[in-house]
């Protein structure tokens with residue numbers, strides 16, 4: 529009996545495999561089918577070649593229906609789903625643009641969870657999440673503050689952060705803003721903000737800037753909580769009582785970094801705004817730490833709503849997401865801007881490549 533000899537891959541095959549393995553493998557979750565997720569995904573993937581593998585987690589029927597509607601609306605810039613690798617998650621559902629239901633919420637949860645689990649199993653390097661509606665998840669029985677918390681739960685991490693990254697089309701300057709607190713009521717912010725929380729977020733930020741952006745001595749701006757950072761205690765005492773002492777402690781622990789703050793939250797965004805819009809103006813900081821959701825996202829979305837990317841730091845894999853939501857008010861009209869989804873895909877490729885090197 530001839531002994532079967534395992535064919536050793538030739539050096540060319542090994543090289544080809546190595547090259548193929550180097551290409552980032554992206555799992556894209558469709559988002560809520562009643563929203564603009566399917567539309568911006570089909571548009572984003574049509575914007576020229578991408579050096580990555582893409583698998584969409586949703587349902588082919590939803591993308592085919594969306595594609596047909598876009599074509600009927602005269603769209604030129606959307607990819608034919610026939611050209612895409614699509615994993616059908618669950619049964620096909622009927623979705624009507626702008627009309628989220630428990631069914632679309634449940635489906636979007638399963639799309640995200642399946643993409644995450646297959647990534648944790650090592651099949652993908654990054655997850656790009658299409659937009660979901662938190663309230664619709666809740667109606668479907670999924671009580672998460674957002675996709676970030678689902679990702680952290682699946683990955684079994686307790687130290688994670690929500691960071692927004694955007695590159696200016698005017699100056700190519702890159703804006704990076706981390707939120708110390710996110711989806712909590714404003715009234716909860718002062719109570720949830722503690723030295724321990726800020727230390728955790730600063731630690732995540734420093735690791736992210738080093739590992740993902742090659743910044744080993746970053747300059748970081750940290751916002752105050754109160755107007756005018758409390759005006760020496762006249763407008764609130766958090767800065768005097770603990771934020772300033774905490775900052776002084778952090779400076780002694782991290783002598784290699786620049787830690788400016790607590791900067792008055794209104795004027796902290798003046799220089800990044802100038803660096804975003806005005807060529808030749810160097811922002812004095814590499815990253816911004818905002819203390820709560822809208823303190824960071826009002827300026828970020830004012831500057832970069834069309835292209836900012838939400839990335840979750842602290843996970844064992846890359847995760848990005850467009851900075852917009854389901855846009856139920858325009859879903860189905862063919863007018864959604866896919867720039868942020870495209871930027872989310874490109875940032876996932878960039879951050880994955882950094883991790884591989």
Ligand SMILES: NC(=O)c1ccc[n+]([C@@H]2O[C@H](COP(=O)([O-])OP(=O)(O)OC[C@H]3O[C@@H](n4cnc5c(N)ncnc54)[C@H](O)[C@@H]3O)[C@@H](O)[C@H]2O)c1
Nearest residue numbers: 659660661662663849850851852853854855857858864865
């Ligand atoms: N990435 C995400 O999963 C994500 C992000 C933000 C909000 N949300 C969720 O989405 C739901 C709706 O949130 P919202 O209304 O506050 O914000 P939204 O971003 O969905 O919409 C805000 C406004 O911007 C417009 N808009 C949004 N994306 C657009 C695009 N790509 N092109 C053109 N116009 C666009 C919408 O038409 C709307 O007028 C909420 O449940 C929210 O929690 C999800």
Ligand SMILES: N[C@H](C(=O)O)[C@H](O)COP(=O)(O)O
Nearest residue numbers: 674675676677838849851852
């Ligand atoms: N705060 C985010 C934004 O405005 O883009 C958004 O709600 C996303 O949150 P999750 O990725 O946690 O769903």
